[in-house]
Amino acid sequence: MTPLRIELRRGPGLWILPFLVGVGVFMSRAQLDTDTVWSYATGAVTSAPMLMAPLAVGTASWAGGRSQRRGARHAWLLAGRNPAQAPLVEAGVLVACASVAYALVAAVTLLPTATAATWGGPLWWWLISAGVGFAATVSVAYGVGVLLPGRFTPFIVALLTYLAATWNLGQYGTWYALFPFTVELILPFSTPHTPTMQGQLLWFTGLGLLALALVAVKVHSSARVVIPAIGASLALAVSGAAIVIGENGRYVDVNRHIVWSCSGNSPQVCIHPAFATSLTPISQRAQAISQRLASTPFAVSRVEQRPRGVGGQPTPGAIAYALDTPTTDHYDRAGLDIAIAALGVDSCGHGPQRDRTAHAMAQILVAWAVADEKLFTPRDPGHHQAKVRFFNLPLTGQQQWLTAHADAVRTCSLTPQSFT
Numbered sequence: 001m002t003p004l005r006i007e008l009r010r011g012p013g014l015w016i017l018p019f020l021v022g023v024g025v026f027m028s029r030a031q032l033d034t035d036t037v038w039s040y041a042t043g044a045v046t047s048a049p050m051l052m053a054p055l056a057v058g059t060a061s062w063a064g065g066r067s068q069r070r071g072a073r074h075a076w077l078l079a080g081r082n083p084a085q086a087p088l089v090e091a092g093v094l095v096a097c098a099s100v101a102y103a104l105v106a107a108v109t110l111l112p113t114a115t116a117a118t119w120g121g122p123l124w125w126w127l128i129s130a131g132v133g134f135a136a137t138v139s140v141a142y143g144v145g146v147l148l149p150g151r152f153t154p155f156i157v158a159l160l161t162y163l164a165a166t167w168n169l170g171q172y173g174t175w176y177a178l179f180p181f182t183v184e185l186i187l188p189f190s191t192p193h194t195p196t197m198q199g200q201l202l203w204f205t206g207l208g209l210l211a212l213a214l215v216a217v218k219v220h221s222s223a224r225v226v227i228p229a230i231g232a233s234l235a236l237a238v239s240g241a242a243i244v245i246g247e248n249g250r251y252v253d254v255n256r257h258i259v260w261s262c263s264g265n266s267p268q269v270c271i272h273p274a275f276a277t278s279l280t281p282i283s284q285r286a287q288a289i290s291q292r293l294a295s296t297p298f299a300v301s302r303v304e305q306r307p308r309g310v311g312g313q314p315t316p317g318a319i320a321y322a323l324d325t326p327t328t329d330h331y332d333r334a335g336l337d338i339a340i341a342a343l344g345v346d347s348c349g350h351g352p353q354r355d356r357t358a359h360a361m362a363q364i365l366v367a368w369a370v371a372d373e374k375l376f377t378p379r380d381p382g383h384h385q386a387k388v389r390f391f392n393l394p395l396t397g398q399q400q401w402l403t404a405h406a407d408a409v410r411t412c413s414l415t416p417q418s419f420t
Contacts, residue, residue, distance in 0.1 A: 064145020206237025
């Protein structure tokens with residue numbers, strides 16, 4: 001225990017631990033808009049190593065080369081037991097301190113979610129794979145410090161780690177999944193792809209152990225120890241990489257949790273249970289739109305929260321809206337989704353029916369449906385006159401106009417003259 005006590009007292013591990021925690025908490029909280037969604041909180045924790053890693057690997061590589069820079073490498077070679085004992089204890093303390101820092105960041109980030117979330121729980125495989133990846137990187141950095149004990153090695157290792165992590169954010173697929181630091185946002189409808197996470201665990205563990213085995217080679221440790229260690233670490237790394245490659249680096253299982261909590265009848269509003277606290281503001285906006293569209297062919301009976309993009313189509317008879325974060329701005333965007341879907345005018349701005357004038361006229365109707373005329377800015381006098389004429393009608397007159405022009409609305413054939 002003496003080498004361990006000495007390393008804890010004199011080594012850099014405990015000294016950098018509070019700095020790692022501070023940087024990690026800053027990164028995780030900066031990525032988190034709400035404490036009520038478990039997948040968002042989990043993703044915030046797993047993103048923390050993006051900023052923690054450069055500090056941790058720079059320190060680890062500095063520690064790895066310290067003895068050689070000071071001309072004290074003979075202490076390893078003259079050790080009474082295995083010469084790898086001292087550097088492995090040093091590396092172990094650094095890895096342990098980095099892991100403790102990651103665990104503390106996770107606790108600080110996830111505890112508020114535990115008291116506020118309405119559905120689900122931590123995504124454990126994702127948390128563990130990211131933590132093991134961070135620890136393995138510290139181990140690899142220590143090995144680099146031992147093998148290349150230069151004065152500028154710590155700075156170069158830290159810089160390259162940051163640049164590589166930043167570059168990897170723009171990648172996708174297998175390499176992206178084999179890299180230990182990512183910034184990922186997974187909607188509650190989806191879940192991390194567990195086989196990939198399990199492959200990552202083996203891959204990262206193998207790399208970390210391989211780095212320590214190479215340290216043992218550097219200090220002339222016994223072949224009876226080194227050869228099995230290298231073999232085991234390579235087996236773990238290769239098997240882990242094979243799993244990740246076999247899964248094509250797939251990171252997310254899309255739309256595994258298409259579930260709702262529903263309320264009301266006019267219209268019925270359905271929301272993912274992870275956003276249960278947002279049901280009231282969404283219902284208020286949906287009811288206001290429904291009241292304006294009542295007695296028209298665009299009446300709303302049911303609205304459903306759906307994922308953006310893939311899986312965004314609602315069930316028959318319903319209309320869809322997207323909600324990413326429980327904030328007022330996103331509630332307003334959800335209201336726009338409901339109005340656009342109810343009127344069926346999304347194709348006026350996209351697809352084969354796209355028409356600039358028709359799109360502008362459709363925007364007048366959407367702004368009216370959500371009761372915010374500021375959403376439409378006229379581009380010419382004709383647009384302005386159409387807006388004024390429609391907004392000056394009484395509600396019953398607006399509903400009658402909408403009923404009379406329903407086909408033109410759906411086919412994106414409205415013009416300013418339609419409002420005369």
